[in-house]
Amino acid sequence: MSDDGLDVLLIGIDAGCLPVFDRLAETDTIPTLERLNEDGAVGPLESQIPPWTPSAWPSMYSGVNPGKHGVFGFVSYDGYDWHVSSADHIDELTLWEILDEHGMSSVVVNAPVTHPPADIDGAIVPGFIGPEDPTCHPQGTLEEVRDELGEYRVYPNYSRGDTDYTEAEKMEEYRSLVRMRGEAFRYLADEHEPDFGFVQFQKTDTVFHEFGGDWEKIRTVYDETDRQVRKIIEEHDPDTVFVASDHGMGKYEGYEFRVNDYLDDEGFVEVTNGGKGMPSWNPIRNELREGKDVDSWEPGLIEKMASGAAKMGLTASRIRQALETVNLDEVAMRYAPEDVARTGNKQVDFPNSIAYLRSRTELGVRLNVEGREPEGIVPPDEYDDVRAEVIESLRSVTDPDGNPVFDEVAPREQYFDGKYTEDAVDIVTIPRNFDYFLSDQIRGEYFADPTETFNHKLDGIITAWGDGIDADADLSAAHLFDVAPTILSALGVPYNERMDGDVLPVVEDVGGHAYRSAETQDDRDSPEAAVENRLSDLGYLE
Template identity: 65%
Template sequence: MAETNLDVLLVGIDAGCLPVFDRLCDDDIPNIRSICDDGVAAPLESQMPPWTPSAWPSLYTGVNPGKHGVCGFVTYDGYDFHVVTGNDVEEHSIWSLLDDHGVTSVVVNVPVTHPPEEIDGAVLPGFIGPEDPRCHPEGLLDDVRDAIGEYRVYPTYSREDSDYTDAQKMEEYTDLVRMRGEAFRYLADENDPEFGFVQFQKPDTVFHEFEGDWNKVTTVYQETDRQIGKILDECDPDTVMIASDHGMGPYDEYEFRVNEFLRDEGFVKATRGGKGMPSWNPIQEELREGKETTTWEPNTVERMAATAAKFGFTAHRIRTALEKVGLADVARQYAPKNVARTGNEQVDFENSTAYMRARTELGVRINLEGREPEGVVPPEKYDDVREALIERLSGVQTPDGDPVFEEVAPREKYFHGKNVENAPDVVTIPNDMGQFLSAQLLGDYFAPPNEPWNHKLDGVFAAKGEGVDPDGIEERPHPHLFDVAPTVMSALGIPYSERMDGEVIPVVEDAGATSYPEHDEMDDAAVEEEEEVEERLADLGYMQ
């Protein structure tokens, strides 16, 4: 392998955080530990909401979601939804700004980068894109596969797949981590970039799928660290940084069903049947199968469940009945995927006053007249409705008498910019991020948390190498997610955008801000690509 000219390497570890690092043994993560111990490490405050599809664009653009426009796994056209793509990110990425200055980049597996931007270098998109993503330059994915063998974005199995043992699933995890490292090293060798960005997603996913099983977490981190070590050895960056989109920790309180509470408070109206609540999950399976899908429509069986629900035969009722007579396995085996989504009660968005669209948005949307297609709240009543929502949600307590929410606030506290209307009107932050929020209508307000491990607000920032002053962190011991982009650009000696919401973390010299052109609207090629995707989906029966 030829020697590279890599000035700055940014390693993204999804859900990476100091509490997890501290629990791992030195032998498990020697390379991560070396960067943290020999350089500088600090907790990195995430944004609202602290979830992958919104937080990574915030990290790589340096702006809040109110500016870049992505607030969750899906975005909305009225009450309908589609999965977010790179086209929904309406602000310049680090690598596009560097490209303006003639700085080359290699970007591998960063979420929400499909379709890719055209730069001097290479972009291999990751999570939330399709299994065979369009890359830059054209043909790059085939080149990567020819060079390293198999390369995939997603596992070959779904979480519900009982044909895979845990050992086989963990082999899939480590294979996917290895693919990221091998692809980055190959592309760095081919392109000789000055900036590199490789992201590892599995340190997050392993907590969600395996509920914090520490042996499995350790296995994933061992392989992640191994790949980081190989990149450091072969690419020899002058400066290396680690950053994450959020942290990870136990959720040992309750699941709180926000829309059930809002229904009893008179804000939510319910309906039976329909398409189901907005979610990334049904779309993910189609992406994993290689389809460039952007939305989800029920199949025949799922539509039948929706029709049955109108007569009271909900999937929830049927499954509960089977479980009560000891037939839980039968319920799982014969319930087609997504039937629960279409066969249960749903929020009637058009006729509701306010509702939680999706739990990962961490907020409530008002059905505002003139903004939503069937808005029922007149603009002059908006402030009154929002104040009522804030007051009532702020007072919710768990069965133990503890507050559910640490803060219930108007969106202006966390979102500002040209895309602020994409954000929820009321931000609902769980107390200590320990309560699991649900948007489903499932009866009681409270239940055990759906996942015992989930996202926390503090991720991690670490840096080591040329130009890094470890003492500088004392001036800002708790940096913010938005600070990563201006810090990376400053480390390269390139002025960052004055539109960025973050500041340079004072471990590197501030290169200063400058004015960059506004982000361009979607180009003709991207529009044509989306139209082609819709046509293919229509041919397959996914769209009408």
């Protein structure tokens, strides 16, 4: 590795994938990313289950499955209640923590689920699903970045569906957020001169969720992303560059399948009116965007009133149906608080249900097990039989055209391994070709058009370019878990033996090491622990 510039740069493109890159290449939108792909090794990167941002990125930068690191989705659960996932829930060492133990520094900008940040040699500016004004490392970094750049935000200055902003203004906001990532990274890389750099671009995913298949808008976001990637490479001259995504993106050709409606008719779900609503990070996101450092969400007065009305039979959906008859439904949706629909509609009665879909992004069904859930009703000695019954039922589901909805319905042990497996869904449900949008909402019918026409696909992208890279290597079998051990090997650092991935054939495998567990992290502050860890890293201690 050279003394000048970055040794290794990881560029995170959320939802990046070969089909999207190929289409953008046709209009010369991503010349920098194209050059890396043409001169380096490139291939599909199979994501994990579930292939969603808050669980997949921690799996990528820790190299382990969610059963080991502990984050399965946007929210984590405390019984039937939920709170936003954070770095405190990631119980495994990250790339930058391992590098820190080897005396190597890192700058990490906008990586999801990194708030609160780790104490490392270098700098961390947390990204998605943290607060708008995140605690950064070192202390004062965010203020320093804002003083230098004039502005730095995690979230857009408008909420999705906001009609006060034109589409042109929204796209300018997208460009600004992408630019902020690149500028912040370049500034901090100048200040800290790190060995390893990681910058993540989130808007390459969000543009699909918000605007569907509007390729003009997609090109706008990728044009700015490519520009920022080019500037980083030009200014910081990395020896080796990796481009990786947490999952892919594509059009959903199938239906929306409302799992809880189906489980209700099958006798596994009980339904109630009113309450807090189905578990979701959406109301928490709104408060984070407003600058609040919140952990969970509780309904306000209006939401509680909507919940009370729903319990009396006056649900939000019934009110909207009535308004539709007099053409006032759009007015009501514009002025009514967004979360009224959460508390004012039918939802799963968790304590009285046998099995349910808690959140669509978990991609699975949870059983209400006695002794595990606060008011569990499935006896432990009946767990296997009940789970087998639910699996058999879901495997039989076909859409209105007679096609199977699921590629696989399987016990969680096929996908999760580790001490947090008990926190996972009990049954994993994988939609066929990822063409079906799974919904946790109760609407009284199983199938509808997908709520979002574009959504996550299983295959992302992996690119390796630069010094020490075998550009002819076959990356056709690359998996998300392989990214962390490969990057560590590229830096000449042993990977964590607990990692589930392998070193990709683009670099030489330097071998593994039995690192400390993440839960002993606080012990590093003592001089004795520091000496012991260093000796262990050097091979003097077993």
